[in-house]
Amino acid sequence: MISIVIPVYNAAKFLGECLSNIQRQTLNDFECLLVNDGSTDSSLEICKETAANDSRFKVVDQPNSGAAGARATGARAATRRYVCFIDADDIIHPEFLETLLAASNDCPPGHIVSSEICPYQDGERPAFSVSSGPNSRQDRLSALSSLLYQKSVNGVVAKLYPRVLISESDFRGDVVIGEDLIQNLESVKRAEGIVSEASRLYAYRLHASSSIRNASAESHVKLLCYLEEQKSELPELRNALDNRIFAESMFATLETDFMKNHKRGSSLTGKLISNIERTRKVVVKDPDSRYEYRLLAAASFVHPLLPRFLMTLRSSLRRSPGGI
Template identity: 35%
Template sequence: MPNQAKFKDPKISVVIPVYNVEPFVGKCLSTLVHQTFQDFEIIAVNDGSKDGSLAILREFERNYANIIVIDQPNAGMSMARNRGMEAARGEYLCFVDSDDYVSPYFLEELYRAVTENDADIACCYYYYHFVRSDVLYKYPFRCHGVFSRDVAMNKLLHDTQIQSLVWNKIYKRSLFTDYGITFPSMAFEDLATANKLFSHANKVVVIDKALYYYSQQSTSTLATINADKINDFIRATAMVRATLENVGVYSDYEKAYHALCRKTGLCCLYYVLKMHLRERKGANCLSNLNRVRRGIFYCCSKQFKLENLRRHMPDVTVCPPALKENYSTR
């Protein structure tokens, strides 16, 4: 178990799930230990890495009093994040992926934004870092300011002005603990989780500064798309509706939710075609396209119930095998 006495009562807990990222995790941690904001802990959860990631984590743990390393068998990114949350003691939570890195002002700016505006969530802009070509691209956000729950939820559901990502944000930890929110064990878990968090946030602030560097690699969820992930994308979209219904606000956001469904549907249709072309196998392609269509239509239907999704949309099944290990880096 980690030594919880190492760094007492930090303001922020930064949770980092780690799996086979030996070439990148050192840079990730280096950018965090050199933050201008100092009152925080880092909880790095090694999720059964088979490379030298754990050794790098242990070296940082020896050298920095605010780093806690948890080692567990491979269980997937969501379970690693959940394990980190269990150990967290900060008033605020932040998530950083282990192959990404951050600006020296990342925590300072987000903490200032969330506290000065008495908000529950603060978001920042980010860069895409295309690792292979070493190119940086600033994502073109189109909003900043302080937003009520209603405005923030509409922006999140449209998934352009605010995106369903967990890593470019800071959250009051009470959002997770008071409402029992954890990450589901699936791909596209951010989509399902972010909407739960926003549905309980009274105020959200977005700052117009790019402070996070997202590393786009060949091992990301979208780069390694397969049948299981397509099914999870639709399931995560269905979980968003279930969240809205459980909170009693689905009718308020029905139009925005339908926009999300259209985006999910178009993406999944593209992924099915891409998957079959990659494998050079046409069998089941039309059936899979129809399964996606049926699933999206059901998500928007008046008869929707999350537990009945699989009955209305049989799983997309194809050629590409699912990943052998229960893990995705995105």
């Protein structure tokens, strides 16, 4: 019933635990596609050994193309009705697949099913929880709105997608920042909605190299262009899109190359500042905006780079002894 897709890149330290958790699933009807994305450690050998001992696991080896490219390869090779993406350094509860499949069977066709994610520090036990409470359901427009307002997780993990909702064009390997958001928005646009399973069954491991990118202010541009393009396709969500454009433009100013480019008067930094000035009034007035974004948008009326200073100061205080 389920095709699991795991992008694997230099994950030897954690891969064995991830795969053994999948082998212990209470649901046996799955295939697991291990897409080795040009690893230079022993990841490929671990994948091959697992596949040799368990026919449910299949190895696809390819040159490095990034997580989105590896997921695209896995999705193309998937043969089951549903597709589930798992990261190679994360672990899942033994009932993860069974619970998500049951939730999918209980809802109308065309819905994506999502589980709660529990972050945990490497070396600690994840705080899994199995809930007996009712699942919540959002229609397509509400689900898209939640993604844009960051009221739901942008990640593609911890979700069960009907395979028919996934398209090759969803996987934007050319986007450094926000490829998960784009994939989810595109899939949800084809879906009837999202069903949220209240259980916490997916554990996201926090460690030294998790979610670290060599990002630049310019790396945000393609995501910002994509969001701007969506206004013609999703006119009902213009406020939500402006909210996300404000947030992404604001965070882009935190990248290490921003001030250097700003001092040189680059068109990129001018575009980011223009985005902040253009969308801040929407953010301040929109009751669905996150409270902290409304405060930062209000601060930008004093100076468009004041939010950057405030976010940098807040981060510095959090790192200092006794900081907030």
